[in-house]
Amino acid sequence: MNSQQFGDVLLAHWQLLWPLPAAERIKRIDEIRADMEFEEQLSLVSIEMANPEHA
Template sequence: MTSQQLGDELLRHWQLLWPLPAAERIKRIDEIRADLEFEEQIKLVSIEMANPEFV
């Protein structure tokens, strides 16, 4: 995921969370960002694990 894609995804979530108080929005966006970065790392690990050089 590029930084642009991450930014676009976070903006989409920010817009959905708009009715919440600012502090809650910030907290949730931080959690979502961490989840997205974790998912990206898991994806990269699974790609490397599927690489026949490492099996």
């Protein structure tokens, strides 16, 4: 996922969370961002582990 896609996903979440108080919205966006970054890293690790020439 490139930075534009990453930003677009976070913006979509932000808009869905708009009815929440600001502090709660920021907390949830931070959690979503961390989850997305973790999933990206997990994906990269899976690709590397599936690639036998790097072993």
